[in-house]
Amino acid sequence: MKQEVTKTNIDILKKLLIFSVFMFGFGYALVPLYKKFCEVTGINELIRPDGVARNTEIDNTRVVDLLLDANVRDLPWKFKPLQSSISLNPGKLVEVAYEISNESDDLQVGQAIPSYSPKNLERYLKKIECFCFTKQELQGKEVRQLSVRFLIDPEIPEDLRSATISYTFFKIKAD
Template sequence: MNTIHANSVILKKLLIFTLVMFGFGFALVPFYEKICEVTGINNLLQADTIAEEVKVDTARWVTVDLDANIRGLPWEFKPLQRNIRVHPGQLVEVMYEVKNNSDREINGQAIPSYSPQLLAKHLKKLECFCFSKQVLKPNETRQMPVQFMIESTLPADFNTVTISYTFFELGSDRAASDG
């Protein structure tokens, strides 16, 4: 009888733990979105922002270096242009190309980084493949657009900035395909 009582106590604790972890999983989504909003990492323009008239600073140029990296993936990943010159406030579209060089379907995700880091506060993205799972079939090649604008509030002493994306394989998908 003592073993039955001990097992029921463990079962109750495991059920409580499962419910808490399930709730924690749902709580992560708004927490993650808030972190991205505060840091400017996933700073996508909203439809109402686009409608507002944006002042383009035609007296100033900023060179944007585009970088692409992969970590642990049998992919090729590159920007179709290495750098561009833009006016602050100008909406720009650049293209990246990714190719799966393997014989299996792979899920990846790109994480952006910026240099200087303060660029995150002044960079607004309308369209971006970052933070979305990308599923590439064996030997598939895909071109992906990034539409962005550097706000005219970027300090004037920054004439060159870098936007970099690094693709990582999504771990749970790899474990599922290996097993």
């Protein structure tokens, strides 16, 4: 009886070891499989590891003027872009900064929602990094600078020479 239990335990141990090796190999193979999947589908293809825009050529023959707007709803915050407008060439990676300050003495939590004018601008605006991707928590009297990194796709229509990017912070409940 004891030999049967020992043999059963050894069989189970062998199966677990084989399964563990298989799962390790599968996990190890997921990285190149994921990279190939992203390459085939075009996901995550905009930025190279060095942070430079990929698959975009800067169109130096055109300039798009962007007005930067900032608003706050139901929060005791002040929010403004550090520059009210910029001129950029389609395809060029740009970073703009905003300043936000909590005018109250209490912790406040907000989320920025972007809006664009004209409405079709969102098809050509490729955001790489944006404070609007996450909620923002500001302690009482805290002042912070937030940035947005983006580029305008060179495929933007020729007649679109000016646009507006607006962010509005709304109050959200803290977790």
